[in-house]
Amino acid sequence: MSPKRAEVLRAPRATRSRALHPGAWWLWALGLATAASRTTNPLLLALLVGVAGYVVAARRTDAPWARSYTAFVKLGLTVVAVRLLFNIVLGSPIPGSHTLVTLPEAPLPDWAKGIRIGGRVTAEGTLFALYDGAKLAALLICVGAANALANPARLLKSLPGALYEAGVAVVVAMTFAPNMVADVARLRTARRLRGRPTGGVRAILQIGLPVLEGALERSVAVAASMDARGYGRTAQVPPAVRRTTTVLTLGGLLGVCAGTYGLLGAEGAGYGLPVLLAGLAAALAGLRLGGRRTVRTRYRPERWGARAWLVAGSGAAVAALMIRAGGYAPEALHPGVVPLTAPTLPLWPALSVLVGLLPAFVAPAPHAPGPAPAPQESQ
Numbered sequence: 053m054s055p056k057r058a059e060v061l062r063a064p065r066a067t068r069s070r071a072l073h074p075g076a077w078w079l080w081a082l083g084l085a086t087a088a089s090r091t092t093n094p095l096l097l098a099l100l101v102g103v104a105g106y107v108v109a110a111r112r113t114d115a116p117w118a119r120s121y122t123a124f125v126k127l128g129l130t131v132v133a134v135r136l137l138f139n140i141v142l143g144s145p146i147p148g149s150h151t152l153v154t155l156p157e158a159p160l161p162d163w164a165k166g167i168r169i170g171g172r173v174t175a176e177g178t179l180f181a182l183y184d185g186a187k188l189a190a191l192l193i194c195v196g197a198a199n200a201l202a203n204p205a206r207l208l209k210s211l212p213g214a215l216y217e218a219g220v221a222v223v224v225a226m227t228f229a230p231n232m233v234a235d236v237a238r239l240r241t242a243r244r245l246r247g248r249p250t251g252g253v254r255a256i257l258q259i260g261l262p263v264l265e266g267a268l269e270r271s272v273a274v275a276a277s278m279d280a281r282g283y284g285r286t287a288q289v290p291p292a293v294r295r296t297t298t299v300l301t302l303g304g305l306l307g308v309c310a311g312t313y314g315l316l317g318a319e320g321a322g323y324g325l326p327v328l329l330a331g332l333a334a335a336l337a338g339l340r341l342g343g344r345r346t347v348r349t350r351y352r353p354e355r356w357g358a359r360a361w362l363v364a365g366s367g368a369a370v371a372a373l374m375i376r377a378g379g380y381a382p383e384a385l386h387p388g389v390v391p392l393t394a395p396t397l398p399l400w401p402a403l404s405v406l407v408g409l410l411p412a413f414v415a416p417a418p419h420a421p422g423p424a425p426a427p428q429e430s431q
C-alpha cells in the first residue's frame with residue numbers, strides 16, 4: 053500500500069471539528085452491553101470486556117471523565133465478589149454433588165422455607181454464581197467505557213430541546229462519579245507525598261470529607277453558572293400545543309415499550325415492529341413540538357458523520373449477531389453447570405464480538421502529547 057493511501061485510511065487526530073459524536077460512543081457501548089446480557093459464557097464475557105478495554109485504551113483522552121473506567125472495572129469485580137459471597141452465605145438453588153465446604157447452618161422458622169443461612173457450598177452453585185456475577189460486571193464495564201469516552205457536556209448539546217432540562221440533570225449526575233474519582237486520586241497522591249497513609253479506615257474518613265466538600269462546592273458553582281447563563285428559561289406556547297406534546301410523547305413511549313415487548317416475545321412478533329415504528333414516530337413528533345419551549349441556541353452543533361455511523365453500527369452489529377447466535381447456539385452462550393463442564397469459546401459469536409474493535413481504528417485518535425522542548429545551553 054502506498055504511503056498516501058495509508059495516510060488516507062488512518063484515523064485522523066481528534067479536533068473540535070472532527071471529534072466523534074458522543075452519542076455514537078453510547079450506542080456502541082449499549083450494543084456491547086446488550087451482547088453481554090445475552091450470554092453467561094465467561095470466555096465471551098471476558099472477550100467483551102477486553103474489546104471495551106482496548107477501545108478505551110486506544111481512544112480515551114486525559115479528561116476527568118476518562119479516568120473513571122478503572123473505577124467501573126473495580127466496581128464490576130466487587131459485584132462478582134458480592135455475588136459469590138451471597139452464594140456462600142445464603143446458598144444457591146442450583147443442585148450440586150461436589151461439596152466444597154460445609155458451613156454451620158442457622159435454624160430458621162417455618163415461614164422462611166426455601167431460605168437458608170450457611171450449609172453446604174457446592175462447586176456447581178459457586179460456578180453458577182460466578183457466571184451470573186460476571187454478566188453483571190460486564191454490563192457495568194461496558195457502561196463505564198461509554199462514560200470514559202463520551203464527553204458529557206457535548207452529549208448535552210445533542211439532546212432535543214424537549215429533553216434539555218432532564219438532560220442537564222442526567223449530565224450533572226454522570227459527571228459526579230468521574231469528578232469524585234479524580235478528587236480521590238488527587239487527595240491520595242497529596243497524602244502520599246506528605247508521607248501519610250492512604251489505606252485504612254482513618255485515611256478513608258480523612259479523604260472522604262474533602263471529597264464531599266469539593267462536590268458541594270462544585271455543585272454550587274455549577275448552579276450559579278447555569279443561573280447566570282439563563283438555564284431553565286422557557287418560551288410561552290399555546291395550551292393546545294402543550295397537551296398535544298404530552299399526548300404524543302407519552303403515547304409514543306408506550307408504543308415503543310409495547311413494540312419492544314412484542315419483538316422480544318414469541319407471541320408478539322407480528323405486531324411488534326409496526327407498533328414500535330408508530331411509537332417512535334409519535335415520540336419524535338412530540339419531542340419536536342416540545343422543543344418549541346426551549347429558547348436556547350447552539351454554537352457549533354455536533355455533527356454525525358460517517359465515522360459516527362461506523363462506531364454506532366459496530367456496537368449494533370455485535371448486539372444483533374449475539375442475539376442471532378442465541379437462536380442457533382444457546383448451549384454455547386449459556387454453558388451448563390450440572391454436570392460440571394468447562395466452557396468453550398464458540399467461533400462465530402467470538403468473531404461477532406471482535407466487530408466491536410472497529411472504533412479503535414476508525415474513531416478520531418486523541419491528541420498525543422508533544423515532545424518536551426530541549427533545554428537551552430547558557431551562553
